[in-house]
Amino acid sequence: MNIGPYRFENAVFAAPMAGVSDAIFRRLAITYGASLAVCEMVSANAMLYESSKTRWRLKHLDDNTVRSVQIVGHDPFMMAQAARLNVDDGAQIIDINMGCPARKVCNKLAGSALLIDEPQVERILDAVVNAVNVPVTLKIRTGTNPRQRNGVRIAQIAQRCGIKAIAVHGRTRACRFKGDAEFDTIRQIKQAVALPVIANGDIDSATKAREVLDYTGADGVMIGRAGQGAPWIFEQITAYLNDKKIVGDPGVDERGQLLLSVLEQMYRLYGEYSGVRRARKHISWYTKGIKGSNEFRKNVNVVESSAQQFKMTDEFFKTQVAIARIAA
Numbered sequence: 276m277n278i279g280p281y282r283f284e285n286a287v288f289a290a291p292m293a294g295v296s297d298a299i300f301r302r303l304a305i306t307y308g309a310s311l312a313v314c315e316m317v318s319a320n321a322m323l324y325e326s327s328k329t330r331w332r333l334k335h336l337d338d339n340t341v342r343s344v345q346i347v348g349h350d351p352f353m354m355a356q357a358a359r360l361n362v363d364d365g366a367q368i369i370d371i372n373m374g375c376p377a378r379k380v381c382n383k384l385a386g387s388a389l390l391i392d393e394p395q396v397e398r399i400l401d402a403v404v405n406a407v408n409v410p411v412t413l414k415i416r417t418g419t420n421p422r423q424r425n426g427v428r429i430a431q432i433a434q435r436c437g438i439k440a441i442a443v444h445g446r447t448r449a450c451r452f453k454g455d456a457e458f459d460t461i462r463q464i465k466q467a468v469a470l471p472v473i474a475n476g477d478i479d480s481a482t483k484a485r486e487v488l489d490y491t492g493a494d495g496v497m498i499g500r501a502g503q504g505a506p507w508i509f510e511q512i513t514a515y516l517n518d519k520k521i522v523g524d525p526g527v528d529e530r531g532q533l534l535l536s537v538l539e540q541m542y543r544l545y546g547e548y549s550g551v552r553r554a555r556k557h558i559s560w561y562t563k564g565i566k567g568s569n570e571f572r573k574n575v576n577v578v579e580s581s582a583q584q585f586k587m588t589d590e591f592f593k594t595q596v597a598i599a600r601i602a603a
C-alpha cells in the first residue's frame with residue numbers, strides 16, 4: 276500500500292499511543308516488522324509553545340524509517356502551523372488525530388470530539404493539507420456515538436481534502452474503549468472511498484488481522500495495545516499475512532533480554548528519574564502472565580534507582596529461565 280510517495284510492502288502499522296509509542300517503542304515495532312510506527316500525538320498548541328513533554332514526544336532516534344508525526348488540535352491555522360514546524364523538523368508524514376477520546380483533548384473540541392462538526396473537520400484537513408508538501412493522513416473513530424456513525428462522511432471529506440490514507444478505530448467516541456470494536460463501518464468506509472483505509476481496534480493476533488482484512492477489504496491493519504510489551508506481534512502478523520506462516524511467542528529468555536534492553540534505552544533517553552518511572556509499565560507488560568510476576572511487580576515498582584530496577588528484573592528473568600529449563 277502507498278501513502279503518497281511511500282510504499283509499504285507490509286501494511287501493518289503501529290498505532291500512535293500517548294505515553295507509549297515513544298522513540299524506543301517505535302524502533303522496536305519497526306525492528307519486528309511494522310511498516311510504520313506513528314509518533315505519540317502532539318498538541319498543535321504545545322507544539323507552538325513547546326513544553327518538555329512535547330519535546331520527548333517528538334524525540335526521534337536514528338531510524339531508517341518513514342517518520343510520521345501525529346498532531347491534534349481544533350484550530351485550522353494552528354494545526355497548519357504545527358504541521359509545518361514538524362515537517363521542517365523532519366516529519367515525512369503528518370497524521371491528524373480525530374480519534375482520541377481523552378477528555379483533556381476533547382474539552383477543546385479536538386481529537387474524536389471534532390467528528391461531530393463536519394465543516395470544522397473539513398477546514399482543518401484543508402488547512403493542513405495545503406500547509407505542507409508531505410502526505411497527510413487521518414486517524415478517526417467510526418463516529419461520535421453508536422447512533423451517529425458518520426465515519427463514511429468524514430472519510431469522504433478526507434478524500435476531497437487530499438488526505439492520503441485514513442486509519443479507522445472501530446469504536447465511536449462515546450464507546451471509549453468499551454465493548455468490542457466493530458468492523459462494519461470500516462468496511463463501509465472502504466467501499467465509499469478510494470484512498471487507502473487502515474483498520475484498527477482489538478486486533479491482537481495474526482489470524483484476527485487476516486479476518487479483519489478479509490471482512491473490511493481494508494488495505495492495512497493498525498495495532499495498538501497488543502503491541503505493548505509484545506513487539507513480536509508485528510512479526511507474527513506480517514509472517515502470517517505474507518506466507519500464512521505461524522510465528523510463536525518468544526520464550527521467557529528472549530522476553531527478558533528484550534525488556535532489559537528496553538530498560539537500558541529508557542534510562543539513556545529519559546535519564547534516571549523519568550527513565551525508572553516510565554520503565555515500570557514496560558516491566559508490567561513484559562512480565563504479564565508469568566508465574567510469580569505479581570509479587571515481583573509489587574516489589575520492583577517501588578524501586579527508585581535504575582541500577583536496582585535493572586538488577587531485580589534481570590534476576591527475575593534468570594530465575595524464570597532456570598525454572599523453564601528444569602521443567603523442560
Ligand SMILES: Cc1cc2nc3c(=O)[nH]c(=O)nc-3n(C[C@H](O)[C@H](O)[C@H](O)COP(=O)(O)O)c2cc1C
Nearest residue numbers: 290291292293316372374444476477478498499500
Ligand atoms: C495508552 C493509549 C494511548 C493512545 N494514544 C493515542 C494517540 O496519541 N493518538 C491516537 O490517535 N490514538 C491514540 N490511542 C488509540 C490507539 O491508537 C488505537 O486507536 C486504540 O488503542 C485501538 O487500537 P488497539 O485495540 O489495537 O489498541 C491510544 C490508545 C492507548 C491505549
